[in-house]
Amino acid sequence: MTSILPDLIDATQTTEEAFLKHIFVRDQMAEWSKQPLVMARADGVYYWDVEGTRYLDAISGIYVVSVGHNNRRVIEAIKQQLDVLAFSPPMHGTNPLAVQLANLLAELAPGDLSTVKFQCGGAEVVEAAIKLARQYHRLTGSPGKYKIISRYQSWHGSTLAALSASGLKSRKTVNEPLAPGFVHVFPPTCYRCPFGKTYPSCEITCATLIEDVIAMEDPATVAAVLVEPIGHTSGVSDPPEEYLPILREICDRHNVLLIFDEIITGIGRTGRMFAAETFGVTPDIVCIAKGLSSGYAPLSAMICRKPIAEAFWGPISENPGFVEGHTFEGNPISCAAGIAVLREILERDLLQNARDQGERLRRRLVELAGKYPQIGDVRGKGLFQAVEFVRDRTTRARFPESTSFGARVGRRALANGLLCRFDPHWIAFGPPLVVTAEQIDLMVAILDRSLGEVISEIERAGKIEG
Numbered sequence: 001m002t003s004i005l006p007d008l009i010d011a012t013q014t015t016e017e018a019f020l021k022h023i024f025v026r027d028q029m030a031e032w033s034k035q036p037l038v039m040a041r042a043d044g045v046y047y048w049d050v051e052g053t054r055y056l057d058a059i060s061g062i063y064v065v066s067v068g069h070n071n072r073r074v075i076e077a078i079k080q081q082l083d084v085l086a087f088s089p090p091m092h093g094t095n096p097l098a099v100q101l102a103n104l105l106a107e108l109a110p111g112d113l114s115t116v117k118f119q120c121g122g123a124e125v126v127e128a129a130i131k132l133a134r135q136y137h138r139l140t141g142s143p144g145k146y147k148i149i150s151r152y153q154s155w156h157g158s159t160l161a162a163l164s165a166s167g168l169k170s171r172k173t174v175n176e177p178l179a180p181g182f183v184h185v186f187p188p189t190c191y192r193c194p195f196g197k198t199y200p201s202c203e204i205t206c207a208t209l210i211e212d213v214i215a216m217e218d219p220a221t222v223a224a225v226l227v228e229p230i231g232h233t234s235g236v237s238d239p240p241e242e243y244l245p246i247l248r249e250i251c252d253r254h255n256v257l258l259i260f261d262e263i264i265t266g267i268g269r270t271g272r273m274f275a276a277e278t279f280g281v282t283p284d285i286v287c288i289a290k291g292l293s294s295g296y297a298p299l300s301a302m303i304c305r306k307p308i309a310e311a312f313w314g315p316i317s318e319n320p321g322f323v324e325g326h327t328f329e330g331n332p333i334s335c336a337a338g339i340a341v342l343r344e345i346l347e348r349d350l351l352q353n354a355r356d357q358g359e360r361l362r363r364r365l366v367e368l369a370g371k372y373p374q375i376g377d378v379r380g381k382g383l384f385q386a387v388e389f390v391r392d393r394t395t396r397a398r399f400p401e402s403t404s405f406g407a408r409v410g411r412r413a414l415a416n417g418l419l420c421r422f423d424p425h426w427i428a429f430g431p432p433l434v435v436t437a438e439q440i441d442l443m444v445a446i447l448d449r450s451l452g453e454v455i456s457e458i459e460r461a462g463k464i465e466g
């Protein structure tokens, strides 16, 4: 007897609440389903939703689509690979594409970062990095080192250890209790220094204090310090230039591994292949994801330094190797996409484009700050830039939570055809690395219009309320 697939609903029905009741998205469902965004197709730097509305993609989906939508080179590479091998047995070996991509990454990564573990998503490689750090210490005579120091306001992913390392209370509290062994420190949010200091007279307290935290926790228990080179969920906080070099020195002094979560900043976003190069600091382990496959297939990678990898090569009698793995790791389709993306970035010199267009984006946002006193700060590197909103630029006072100013501007921008990342207090841009000067200007022009509309609305409401 053959069973029949139940009827599929039509694409146009996928915005109807009755059908959306069967899926969880990452937003608050009741709110989101009032105006659901369901994307149907994409090309270059544009998306179209199922109703045919076009959106300029100022955020690469979510910092993912590095080489643009509908990139023919990547699509052809995937099609060719599908005809040859779609899945290889991960418990018994790997496949040529995974080994080729690992070797490419080893060439491209700074310093001796040269051994790769592939996974599908960001959180998975953060988990892998945490496990690698702990197993490395166990193999090298420091089995008591297990604690991970990470930062408040950070985001490392939704799985339990990545979430435990993260520092966003809005995403953590509902899932507590989380895993033990995670210690949090304050991030370098200079515009709102957690220590009430000002750069450079602060002498980078947020970095130097990490040494005190290691001492208080007992260095014999600390495995790694895990940071995003540029903190995203704190509102795109790029640290002062001394910050990461200080972390490097502290970690070296205490046999603590330095892990960079470059899941957003890696693969060209800051204008170099890795933000580690932008900041001139090589971590012991780097995690990349999002832009690595440009979203054409799920792909992430953790890359570690040579001496760390070597610790996992001992004889089987005393060394179990790296105990970590998932079914879809090193998937040949994903790796084919990764290779094609890297080829596209290097052959088209998209790193230079990211630097050029990043400068232009910064200039345009600074110009906008000249027009709107509600923009208190402009920050970021390359094609990863944000503006923070304030009610009063002198005092840096924020709009009340209830105003949700940034989210309001972001939603208005969406209604005006611009997709960006928004939060109650800031808006971020992270367009594809293929973005042109005209597209950058258009993105900022739509933000300008949206900001103007929201401010007029608030002023009008203020007058009515008297």
Ligand SMILES: Cc1ncc(COP(=O)(O)O)c(C=O)c1O
Pocket (backbone or CB within 6 Å): 120, 121, 122, 123, 124, 126, 155, 156, 157, 158, 228, 232, 261, 262, 263, 264, 289
């Ligand atoms: C900096 C950073 N790390 C880790 C993650 C987790 O990645 P994923 O959602 O692919 O698990 C994200 C996702 O947004 C991220 O921005």
